Amino acid sequence: MAIERTLSIIKPDAVAKNVIGQIYTRFENAGLKIVAARMTQLSRAEAEGFYAVHSERPFFKDLVDFMISGPVMIQALEGENAVLKHRDLMGATDPKKAEKGTIRADFADSIDANAVHGSDAVEAGKVEIAYFFPALTA
Ligand code: UDP
Numbered sequence: 001m002a003i004e005r006t007l008s009i010i011k012p013d014a015v016a017k018n019v020i021g022q023i024y025t026r027f028e029n030a031g032l033k034i035v036a037a038r039m040t041q042l043s044r045a046e047a048e049g050f051y052a053v054h055s056e057r058p059f060f061k062d063l064v065d066f067m068i069s070g071p072v073m074i075q076a077l078e079g080e081n082a083v084l085k086h087r088d089l090m091g092a093t094d095p096k097k098a099e100k101g102t103i104r105a106d107f108a109d110s111i112d113a114n115a116v117h118g119s120d121a122v123e124a125g126k127v128e129i130a131y132f133f134p135a136l137t138a
Pocket residue numbers: 059063092093111112113114116117118120
C-alpha cells in the first residue's frame with residue numbers, strides 16, 4: 001500500500017476543549033506519523049484561501065469566522081493509506097452522523113464546529129500541505 005501524506009487541522013473548538021493530545025494519540029495508534037506541526041491563529045485571508053473551494057457555498061462566511069475564532073493545530077500526517085485512514089478516524093462531517101468512536105462523534109458539537117479537518121484526496125493533501133508547510137514540499 002502507498003505511503004501518503006494528508007493535512008490535518010484540529011479546529012478551534014477542539015483546541016478549546018484541550019483534546020489535542022487525545023487526537024494525536026489516535027493518529028499515532030493508527031500508524032500515522034506527524035511529520036510537521038504548528039499551532040497558529042489563522043488570519044481571515046489564510047482561512048479564506050484554504051477554503052477557497054467552498055467560497056460559493058452558503059456556509060463559507062460562517063466557516064471562515066469559525067476557523068479564525070481561536071488557535072488551530074495544523075499537522076501533516078504520513079503513513080500507509082494516510083488520506084482514507086485519517087478520514088476514517090475523523091468520522092462524518094456532521095458529528096450526529098459520525099460513527100461511534102470517531103474523533104467527530106467523540107469531540108464535535110455540530111456540523112459547523114466539527115473538531116477536525118482532513119484532506120479528502122491525495123492530490124488535495126499535496127495542495128493543502130504546500131499551503132501550510134511549503135518547506136515540506138519544496
Ligand atoms: N460545513 C458547514 N456546513 C455544512 C457543510 C460543511 O459548516 O453544511 C463546514 C464544516 O466545518 C466542514 C467544512 O465546512 O468540515 C468543509 O466541508 P466538507 O464538505 O469539505 O467536509 P469535510 O471534508 O470537512 O468533512
